[in-house]
Amino acid sequence: MNLNFPKIEKKWRTVWEKEGIYKTKDKVKGKKNFYHLVMFPYPSGDLHIGHWYNFAPADIFARFKRMNGFNVMSPMGFDAFGLPAENAAIKKGTHPRIWTFRNIKTMTKQLKNMGAVYDWSREVITAEPSYYKWTQWIFMKLFNAGLAYRKKASANWCPKCHTVLANEQVVDGRCERCETEVIQREIEQWLFKITDYAERLLKDLENLDWPEKTKIMQKNWIGKSEGSIIKFKVKSLKLKVDEIEVFTTRLDTIYGCAYVVVAPEHQIISNLKSKILNLKEVEKYIKKTKGKLERDRLMEDKQKTGVELKGIKAINPFNKTEIPVFVADYVLGGYGTGAVMAVPAHDERDFEFAKKYKLPIKQSIESKLPITNYQLPIIEDGILIDSAKYTGMKSDDARKAMAEWLEQNKLGHRQTNYKLRDWLISRQRYWGSPIPLVFCEHCAKKIKNLKTSEFKNFTKGELLNPGWFAVSEKDLPVKLPDVKKYLPTEEGKSPLAHSEKFIKTKCPKCGGFARRETDTMDTFVCSSWYYLRYADPKNSKHFADSEKLKKWLPVDMYIGGAEHTVLHLLYSRFFTKALFDMKLLNFSEPFSILRHQGMILGPDGQKMSKSKGNVIDPDDLVKKFGVDSVRIYLAFMGPYDQGGLWQLNGIVGVRRFLQKIWTIKFKLRTENKELAILLNKTIKKVGEDIKEFKFNTAVSSLMILLGETEKSKEISKNNFETLLKLLAPFAPYLSEEVWRNVLKNKKSIHLERWPKYNPKTIIAEKFDLIIQVNGKFRDKISVSMGIEKDTAQKLALKSEKIKNFINNQSIKKTIFVPGKLINIVI
């Protein structure tokens, strides 16, 4: 009899829904809550095999937890706002709202088919006003706490998407979404002060159960470096004294400092304009570098360029030497002080520059081979030479001593810098949550001339951004108007800027005329807190009830792709910490345990995408093999975090496996001892494997158990039920069909407890002792468990095979590993 998968799938889906077995209560007596979360998808249109690869094994884990007595919440929702959705909608000529909600409908249907334990009553859709009201509310909190600020500065601009992008969204100098080359553009924008949290974001990584790789990536992205600021006095011909501050991590090499380099955008150039003798040349250079894209600065020809500021000298505070000052674009304006001290002998970049412009190279760290001019620099720490009173010191000690000297003489101080930049969150696009801010010209003037005593009447954010106010709580949400003109514009303004009706409003402070911010929020803002909303998705008074938050959060198990490491995963950590500081949360890390799934590539080895035509549709597979087969095949394919090329090679094997489970039920008979032992071992193995996300080997041990069951041609009802329970997380439909329809159980198998194994049964009385001669496997004999070395050796030497190999030679020694092997060395 063949299995009719579509029929049983439909049947049980309806029954489960009716019985509500996947509805999550906030509290169940005697059960610990477990918050199991997969990263929610954006409504791209169709579910593809990559979604399934992410969600299906994750669901196996959730089901396993349920069966182990946890009150599991496994919610699902949609990351519905944002560029990708909007771009796709525009391409199709559809309004983003229509396009998005249509896709959500089809995807929900597909997701429901997957047989997962999602509690759909908790669904969250970020583009719904009931959700983004709270995105805006949190924005308001961040703003008032002084964590949001407006700034006109050079930003990454995607000419195709007509919007600015965060640093994290620029990949290889291109827009993360449409792969257009990003240019720099001066534009007013909103940023979150994520840099205020750099140290905590770094330090708290330590205690997270996250993949090491992910932690390292975040660590590198935050990019902490400890060093010193040194003040170089600047001398011009007219003897007026100014200063250049440089940042260095290699203070110990200061005696090798040959010159100072400033970035093209550095203040000192305009400050000392009148004293620069070659001003024309300098300005020409600066103009040239400004035109270059940041990426080109690097890629162009790898050649460093720069111009000396003639007539200007800097004085090294340590040895009072006068050294030249250069402007060069290999120094970044946005990092440190925008100026560096150049030590060609001990820094690769300075070395290259010095080589090109024939500048002196002075060694100050000892090396085995003398650095003759224009060989390689010595960049490692070492012993100082030619460094006055610091000569002979180790780099480490010298840095300390020198920093102290700087501080005592007020010539500098220790300093820690981070690579992390503030998070740019405004987008000049339609399909996003409006930023709930208004600007009042009148109040702006007032705030700018405020007396200190009046500061207390304003929030930190209002003082930081004169004239800007958050929309008051009662007026939230600021609804995204249903405008006809939603296409992005080239002038760098949001489409909302054309809607007078939207813009005009009242100032919440003075009641006078004010205008709304027209930019929308980066979609990553919406997804930085969605995991909180699942705890209480329908709440209209608060983003989530604090008691419910306490019950569920932080997320116990978070599963998703590694591509979000420096985006979503970093932003969410920032949000959690900021809300924690405002006492709105009682935890400061959102995701206790994190696991990644690998990426499934198309059969051609390329990333799956509609344009490449290599997308695999799970619906086709489901039709052909059934949901359970697809679930198990995805689990069985290989290690979960590895991914790989999509190929269908093994799925028939899985289908056969399920068919056999279906037929074996006709063999129910009596107990079989050996099978019982294997069953106990399998309970242990499958459980351990699921815990470690080793779904592939868990499936394989189920297959072994089935094979042995078939061979023995008999299985007791009890043991068969146990086998079904082990299978239940993997194959929810078939296991239920057999459980209820064949074995006539009344309650769902998915409400059963995970079987316990008897540790005593799996301890064997005998084992195969491996006999090696000179480390090579030669024979094995069955011996009793507690066998001692002497007995083992005697038995081993009795073996004919072993006798042949030893061939009467004398035995030098034997190595005995209890319970495993004996190795005879001749």
Added chain:
RNA sequence: GCCCGGGUGGCGGAAUUGGCAGACGCGCAGGACUCAAAAUCCUGUAAUCGUAAGAUUGUGUGGGUUCAACUCCCACCUCGGGCACCA
């Protein structure tokens, strides 16, 4: 360039963390059932030599440590991911 992670049969992949390499599945070959095919079942399946028993080689390459190495150490090749003038 720097930082991670890989490289095991025809294919996807196992290997209790130093102890029988190739579990499990696919594929392939032979056989059974069948008029035939599909499905199903049984047997075999790393390579080389051998009719066979068996022997030798074998986990990217070269070296090393060890009674014993896919596993540890050194050097290199190669693929994937991340960062990229951060001083």
